[in-house]
Amino acid sequence: MFNIGDFARHGRVSVRMLRHYDALGLLRPAHVDPYSGYRFYSADQLARLNRVIALKDLGFTLEQVGAILDGEIGAEELRGMLRLRQADLEAALEAARARLAQVGARLRAIESEGHMSTQDVVVKKIPAVRIAELSASAAGFDPEDITPVIGPLYEELCGRLEAAGVTGFGPGIAYYEDAGKGDGSIVVHAGMTVPEGTAAEGVRVHVLPGIEEAATVVHRGSMDDVLATSQALAAWIGTNGCVSAGYARELYLECPEDPAGWVTEIQEPISRV
Numbered sequence: 033m034f035n036i037g038d039f040a041r042h043g044r045v046s047v048r049m050l051r052h053y054d055a056l057g058l059l060r061p062a063h064v065d066p067y068s069g070y071r072f073y074s075a076d077q078l079a080r081l082n083r084v085i086a087l088k089d090l091g092f093t094l095e096q097v098g099a100i101l102d103g104e105i106g107a108e109e110l111r112g113m114l115r116l117r118q119a120d121l122e123a124a125l126e127a128a129r130a131r132l133a134q135v136g137a138r139l140r141a142i143e144s145e146g147h148m149s150t151q152d153v154v155v156k157k158i159p160a161v162r163i164a165e166l167s168a169s170a171a172g173f174d175p176e177d178i179t180p181v182i183g184p185l186y187e188e189l190c191g192r193l194e195a196a197g198v199t200g201f202g203p204g205i206a207y208y209e210d211a212g213k214g215d216g217s218i219v220v221h222a223g224m225t226v227p228e229g230t231a232a233e234g235v236r237v238h239v240l241p242g243i244e245e246a247a248t249v250v251h252r253g254s255m256d257d258v259l260a261t262s263q264a265l266a267a268w269i270g271t272n273g274c275v276s277a278g279y280a281r282e283l284y285l286e287c288p289e290d291p292a293g294w295v296t297e298i299q300e301p302i303s304r305v
Contacts, residue, residue, distance in 0.1 A: 033063065039073035043081045057083055058098050084087055090117050133256055134176045152250065153268040157279070158243035163205055163223035164193060164235045172216050173208065173279070175256050182206060185222035189235065193224065196232035201225060204284040205240065217280075243281075247274065248297045254291035255282070262298060269302055277301040 040047045053059040054071065055215050059080055061071035080101065087097040092113070098240045100110060166189045171177040186204060193201050211217040223240065245270055251261040262280065269276055280300035287294050 033072045033076055036071045036073065039203065042076055045081065045085070053084060056094055058094060075300065091120065095232055117186060130176050143222060152246050153265060154249060155245060158246050160239050160242040161225050162187065162228060163240050164201065164226045164230055164232060164237045165220055165221050165223035166235060167221045169211055170220050173218055175258065179256060181220050182222050185220065189222055189224060192232045192235050198226060198230050198232060200227055206282040209281040243299060243301045245302055247302050248299045251296045251298055255296060265298055265300060269300065271285050273305055274302040275305055277303045
């Protein structure tokens with residue numbers, strides 16, 4: 033038998049936590065001295081303690097933990113609860129990875145301040161082009177909002193074009209517009225240049241108007257890291273007597289399997305002040 037302090041040490045929990053579990057009926061001492069009130073635990077109670085901690089760490093309430101351990105929840109219901117919790121944890125992990133990627137991108141942008149060259153900015157006219165496109169809404173213009181939307185759009189678009197027997201399409205062109213809801217949300221348009229006469233089920237085919245004057249720069253690498261490039265472009269616009277005239281387009285010149293090898297031209301419409 034272990035006194036409460038020794039049992040807490042072996043179980044890697046606090047004495048206060050053991051008292052709380054006792055009060056809730058989750059883990060009662062094997063013996064309580066009737067005179068001193070001291071609690072004593074047996075070694076085999078560590079197994080129940082481990083299960084309490086594991087289920088609590090999975091996100092179950094202590095009430096649910098008690099019901100599970102006491103057999104009030106059947107095996108099938110428990111499996112369902114565990115699957116749901118697994119999905120929640122995977123979603124949280126993916127969200128954390130996305131936030132970490134954005135922190136990294138912001139850090140790289142800060143580190144490149146004053147080092148990004150604006151000499152590579154080219155002002156030119158962008159011709160109109162025939163595209164096939166799919167569109168969807170995104171919460172904002174940040175890469176963390178756009179990436180989960182635009183990737184599936186392009187996958188679906190290419191699949192529909194291939195199913196329709198369309199050949200020779202590409203490169204990709206993405207453009208954006210306000211969703212008009214007043215909450216910063218945007219409409220993401222994922223397009224591929226296509227030949228005249230192209231048709232595919234559920235795909236909008238139209239001529240994307242040209243841009244009379246655009247400041248352009250080539251970005252190399254994943255679009256998750258586009259921040260430094262786009263801010264260098266903004267710096268050029270702000271110091272050369274121009275103002276932005278809308279969202280920048282993205283012309284995907286090279287898109288190998290590894291995003292680190294992508295080559296993308298950023299095309300931002302401008303007007304002179």
